[in-house]
Amino acid sequence: MLDERELAEMEKELAHYENKKAGCIGALKAVQKLRGWISDECLKDIAQHLGMTPDELDNVATFYSSIFRRPVGRHVIFICDSVSCYVVGYRELLRHLSYRLQIKPGQTTADGRFTLLPAACLGVCEKAPAVMIDEDVHGGLEPPEKVDEILERYK
Numbered sequence: 001m002l003d004e005r006e007l008a009e010m011e012k013e014l015a016h017y018e019n020k021k022a023g024c025i026g027a028l029k030a031v032q033k034l035r036g037w038i039s040d041e042c043l044k045d046i047a048q049h050l051g052m053t054p055d056e057l058d059n060v061a062t063f064y065s066s067i068f069r070r071p072v073g074r075h076v077i078f079i080c081d082s083v084s085c086y087v088v089g090y091r092e093l094l095r096h097l098s099y100r101l102q103i104k105p106g107q108t109t110a111d112g113r114f115t116l117l118p119a120a121c122l123g124v125c126e127k128a129p130a131v132m133i134d135e136d137v138h139g140g141l142e143p144p145e146k147v148d149e150i151l152e153r154y155k
Helices: 004-014 020-035 040-050 054-063 083-088 090-101 146-151
Strands: 075-080 114-119 131-133 136-138
Touching: 004 020, 004 040, 020 040, 020 054, 040 054, 075 083, 075 090, 083 090, 090 114, 090 146, 131 146
Parallel strands: 075 114
Antiparallel strands: 075 131, 131 136
């Protein structure tokens, strides 16, 4: 069940749209910001509020990699695996992150601090290889050890 704060945040997002369905991504993100992820029960409540079926909303939610349909760490690391990043160090950066965090893509660290996910493109090809942690983009991570200092900023 959505609480008053979640409903208020969702309504703030929906105010930008003439049609509630058009604001479904914003509604999902608003609730996710407060909960960390969108559970099945939460998705059903949001869908009902928007006048959508749960399947319709789930199709939207699962299309976007920034909508989390399962629990994630406090910080989500998207590692860019586009052609540009791949050519200039993606494999080494992924290897380093996996070793440092002791996880593979799609997993969360044992302490719940980080989740590592692939990203098709972060849009910063000129700074390849790159990661996005939460909403912060970090590029030029060659050699891959450059990411170590950056990870320390996220507690």
